Amino acid sequence: MRRPVESAQYRAIRYTERLADLEFAVAEYIDRFNHRRLHGEIGLIPPVEAEAAFHTNQPVLNSRERD
Template sequence: MTPLRIALWQREREGNPVSPGNLIHHSDAGSQYTAIRLTEHLALESIAPSIGTVGDAYDNALMETINGLYKTECIRTTVFHSDPFRTLADVEYATAGWVDWYNNRRLHGSLGMLTPVESETLHYEALTREPEPAK
């Protein structure tokens, strides 16, 4: 199961399905965009591709930040592993732990020191809350 399928499954399971055509795939101007299989996969999943001009800092800023955090917090430190990586499986296991922590348990300052899951739950509750009657 791909990370995309897992994310969509999780949102559906939590009662927050993603409407078809509401997803955008952000990538750089690299070889991914010349890959026919990626283009076909995005079309089959109703995911819109998004790409800026080559060298457009805003297009890749978020992904570069996440990559930097991943390298610092997961690969170069022992927060998610205690021994040096000896196999690819070691890296994959540590990566899965880091992604789970990053998506579900990290406290985020711009979210009022809530986890992403808590913030998203509050967001969906606010969308479904009945408006209070005017007095």
């Protein structure tokens, strides 16, 4: 039979592992959403690229103008 303290410690470890997995998944989603996703309203470029161009006052070229 398990002791309650050991069971509680095990649950705490499992919770911490699941929380770390969740944090990693959220970080991956945010990275993809901001850095790799092409946004149609701003010329089919990633949002982070559009923001960088805005802050350097350079015009943002859409994908058709790049070729």
